[in-house]
Amino acid sequence: MPVFDAAIIGGGPAGATAGRLLAEWGHSVVILTAPADTHPALAECLPPSTGKLFRFLGIQDAIDGAGFYRTSGNTVWWGNRRRRVEPYPAGLGYQVPRGDFDGLLLALARSAGARVRFGKAFSVPGAAGPRIEFQTAAQRVPVRARFLLDCSGRAGVIGRGFRVRQRNSRTVALCGVWRQAGGWKLPDISHTLVESYGDGWAWSVPLSPEVRHVAFMVDPGETKMVRGQGPGVRYRAELAKTAAFRRIFSRSALERGPWGRDASLYTARRFCGPGFLLAGDAGACIDPLSSFGVKKAMVSAWAGAVVANTCLRKPAMQETALRYFDERERQVHEEYARQSAAWFRAGSARQGRPFWEHRSEEAGAANGRADAEAARAALEDLRRRPSLRLRRAESVRVVERPGIEGREIVLRAALVAPGVEGVLDFVANVDLPCLVDLAERGSSQVPDLFEAYNRACAPVTLPDFLTALAVLVAKGILIDHSPRDLSPSR
Numbered sequence: 001m002p003v004f005d006a007a008i009i010g011g012g013p014a015g016a017t018a019g020r021l022l023a024e025w026g027h028s029v030v031i032l033t034a035p036a037d038t039h040p041a042l043a044e045c046l047p048p049s050t051g052k053l054f055r056f057l058g059i060q061d062a063i064d065g066a067g068f069y070r071t072s073g074n075t076v077w078w079g080n081r082r083r084r085v086e087p088y089p090a091g092l093g094y095q096v097p098r099g100d101f102d103g104l105l106l107a108l109a110r111s112a113g114a115r116v117r118f119g120k121a122f123s124v125p126g127a128a129g130p131r132i133e134f135q136t137a138a139q140r141v142p143v144r145a146r147f148l149l150d151c152s153g154r155a156g157v158i159g160r161g162f163r164v165r166q167r168n169s170r171t172v173a174l175c176g177v178w179r180q181a182g183g184w185k186l187p188d189i190s191h192t193l194v195e196s197y198g199d200g201w202a203w204s205v206p207l208s209p210e211v212r213h214v215a216f217m218v219d220p221g222e223t224k225m226v227r228g229q230g231p232g233v234r235y236r237a238e239l240a241k242t243a244a245f246r247r248i249f250s251r252s253a254l255e256r257g258p259w260g261r262d263a264s265l266y267t268a269r270r271f272c273g274p275g276f277l278l279a280g281d282a283g284a285c286i287d288p289l290s291s292f293g294v295k296k297a298m299v300s301a302w303a304g305a306v307v308a309n310t311c312l313r314k315p316a317m318q319e320t321a322l323r324y325f326d327e328r329e330r331q332v333h334e335e336y337a338r339q340s341a342a343w344f345r346a347g348s349a350r351q352g353r354p355f356w357e358h359r360s361e362e363a364g365a366a367n368g369r370a371d372a373e374a375a376r377a378a379l380e381d382l383r384r385r386p387s388l389r390l391r392r393a394e395s396v397r398v399v400e401r402p403g404i405e406g407r408e409i410v411l412r413a414a415l416v417a418p419g420v421e422g423v424l425d426f427v428a429n430v431d432l433p434c435l436v437d438l439a440e441r442g443s444s445q446v447p448d449l450f451e452a453y454n455r456a457c458a459p460v461t462l463p464d465f466l467t468a469l470a471v472l473v474a475k476g477i478l479i480d481h482s483p484r485d486l487s488p489s490r
Helices: 013-024 049-057 060-065 098-111 231-241 244-249 293-313 315-351 354-359 365-384 432-440 446-456 462-474
Strands: 004-009 029-033 043-046 069-071 073-077 083-087 093-097 115-118 120-124 131-135 140-143 145-150 163-165 172-179 192-197 200-208 211-218 253-262 266-268 276-278 390-392 397-405 408-416 478-480
Touching: 004 013, 004 293, 013 029, 013 098, 013 293, 029 098, 043 098, 043 200, 043 293, 049 060, 049 293, 060 098, 069 200, 093 098, 093 200, 098 115, 120 140, 145 293, 172 231, 192 244, 200 231, 200 244, 211 231, 231 244, 231 253, 266 315, 276 293, 276 315, 293 315, 293 408, 315 354, 315 397, 315 408, 365 462, 390 432, 408 432, 432 446, 432 462, 446 462, 462 478
Parallel strands: 004 029, 004 145, 029 115, 073 192, 145 276
Antiparallel strands: 043 093, 069 093, 073 083, 120 131, 131 140, 163 266, 172 211, 172 253, 192 200, 200 211, 390 478, 397 408
16 A cells, blocks of 8 residues: 555544544545444434534535435433323434445545545554554555545544543443334434433434334343343343333334444543544543434544644644644533433433443533523523623733644644633633634624624624633622622613
């Protein structure tokens, strides 16, 4: 093989996204991916917010042209078991067979100029960092590249050497494909179905009005698999434990399966090093209860492509770019973990079983809720005030912080304050240092400050602007010195 600018391990959503971007940005790219899996792939729900990502990545037309089944929301039996029909507030999501979706993204990468090779990749330790060898039907050869991106998902060709399993998170997905002639009688046939029960939770994704994937998420330590019986017995036993799913599917035909897949959670000790990074599930896997697994993987791949592009074009920025990626991936994983813990707490309130109690544990949840409540209170206060006189707190410092600008990692201004964890640069796409600077110049009316911000920076919506302003006030970054008696009573 020739020497490539970037070698990408894995041709799933993360690998195909990173490969396509780097090829479009002028790099020579090879994607090393395994042949199509002989086991059936799961269907997945991609919520409407994924469409914003597709538009940003320039692939919206291709996704819409693929004809994936559209969905308007979820139907849920969670915690108290009462049915909740939850339509999406805006737009439609996609119900996708992962094999078809992944194949589409890989074809887009190839059309952008990325080479695609099928076989098996191996990580080989080296004094200067990991190296890759690639096995095809004909031979096993070293892969030479200036930068490596491990996007191999759960396989973690490089990533497994850095993997940290999350405590009490072992999960197996027992999956099958069901068919019902004439479809199912549901509030909305396009909806994803989700139900909690004593030993786990169940979900179902439709691929058409008559075909649904149905999976049960269980802890193999609590739900014992009996050797010799196969997954079918356990699968039927889990269906029998449910209430809503048992009613819905008891008269349907199991068309394919069942089969089992590991769905345990993990993160990484570190997400990158000189000349390589771990993107998507190669670095960290979030709970399948979230519908954002594919989105998280593709956003991680975009950030990884930006970091790789920076390292390739500006080697002096490599250490800064890699530090940015490591911190970003860690923060994203922690945020998804907090969200999942909140969902499991809601489920455990009724279930009270080990499966739920273990997954409800979360560090720092109280602080996160307190921050959100303080921001909401500050926002309400801002809305009541006819005028403001904002000044930056004396203890606040402006520092340089790495961030993404276009296709590269650059150093830009960020805020540091006592009692505030980390640094603050952007909230809701609003440039916080710029907003602080404009606020100190004396705009006394919120509409005037909003217009001044949109003239000086990339325009944002008023709700996003107010959210960012409220965060700055709630955290004590900006202090309002306007007289209190000017605020109208309500």
